[in-house]
Amino acid sequence: MFLPRFALFCFLISVSFVSCNKDKRLESDTSEAVVNVQSENLDQALFACKSVKDVENFLDARPYLAKEYFASSQMDPRQLATRLFNISQNPDFQAFRSQLDSLIGDRKHNILDPLAEAFKQIKYHYPAFEAPKVQFLVTGFTGTDLYITDSRIIIGLDYFGGPSAMYRPDVFDYQLRRYQKEYIVPSIVFFESNRFNKIDPTDKTLLADMIGYGKGYAFVKQIMPTAEDSLVIGYSADNLRRTDASQQQIWAYFIAGKLLYESAEMKKKKFIEERPFTTEIGQKVPGAIARWVGWRIVNRFRAENPGVTLSELMGMENAAQILQESGYNGEPDEVE
Structure with a gap:
């Protein structure tokens, strides 16, 4: 790579x-290509947590999150759980999350369906290709924008709200234009090329x-x-x-x-x-x-x-x- x-x-x-x-x-004739894109809205499960202990259980059930997706946070499990719970309870962030739902729109139509079509194209050229599972998260920029392995894709939706979002990622101005929902699928396909x-x-x-x-x-x-x-x-x-x-x-x-x-x-x-x-x-x-x-x-x-x-x-x-x-x-x- x-x-x-x-x-x-x-x-x-x-x-x-x-x-x-x-x-x-x-x-490319992809009519015979069969691709099953599994997805999971982890943000919904996270925001359903009612306590720090619930968040700890959420993370314990998915150890790859702390080890991989949140690796750059450099927090121990308790600190990470506390931060995520506090974010989820913050009224301003709750408003931001609601705004994101509106800005991103239907996840299946805007992200999963285009990804499925792209994966069918990849499978046409590489028959052994297996589509990774796609997971969505919103964590107040605690995780990264995209985390991609051969078996898993985690999309940090908070990064992709675009110029109308209440909060934007902390990157240079010339990089911000790419943090919009339209860039999600091409970005993933580019990294899949690796x-x-x-x-x-x-x-x-x-x-x-x-x-x-x-x-x-x-x-x-x-x-x-x-x-x-x-x-x-x-x-x-x-x-x-x-x-x-x-x-x-x-x-x-x-x-x-x-x-x-x-x-x-x-x-x-x-x-x-x-x-x-x-x-x-x-x-x-x-x-x-x-x-x-x-x-x-x-x-x-x-x-x-x-x-x-x-x-x-x-x-x-x-x-x-x-x-x-x-x-x-x-x-x-x-x-x-």
Whole structure:
């Protein structure tokens, strides 16, 4: 795995390449795929607790919560139970929870049904895939936004109320736009791609990181072909347009600076990690620009190699081969 299994801080995308060949690849017949998405509203069980002891029993019955979902809280079980109970009894937070129900809307329609369709697409390409159980929680930001393993997905709904919510997560302003309900399913699908995204562990270059992210975004776009690009990468529509229009200059900067085969972590972070913008190139170039370029390379590779299936692409570990066979040189796609 080259990416963490939870949190949206590393979640981004790029402009997708459109062609007749790619369109055919996106047409997956999932009519025979059977996916059963089990779900559980843990927030309802938590808010039904009438005492700290009830919360302790709630946590004891689900030991993975304290060990995994609440791991960053660094509280012992009694402290955690007390905090969660106090939050659940707070009138302001109760009002926030009611508001969340309105902002998120029907969980089945807005989250579970789209997830089920995405999981059917994944199962089409990977027949052995088994859908994780989906659980919902509201904990006053005590837990994380998303916790994802092969068998379980925990969604912290309090993070995804959007700009109208009474309370927002404590993240940078440029990250807040992604904390809305529309980002939940694309984010989960992106992290699910980690199961299948083969990365050469000996390749420490920036190019390897770029291609790793690019393959992950290509995975999301194929699994969710109608998803807006802004929901896949997290760039605003304006950033996507500006970046697409200036990609030749961006690519020229990478080449001139010999960045593709850079392996120093501090130098790579400037281009692979999320920032308000990439100062080194220009204030109109968004952060994590190397991820965007990686997706451009992968998209061009797929256009030049239409016979390569999604599973074959995800199994390719050689980043340099993907770059070479893509023929990408910073040029924009032709509009058909």
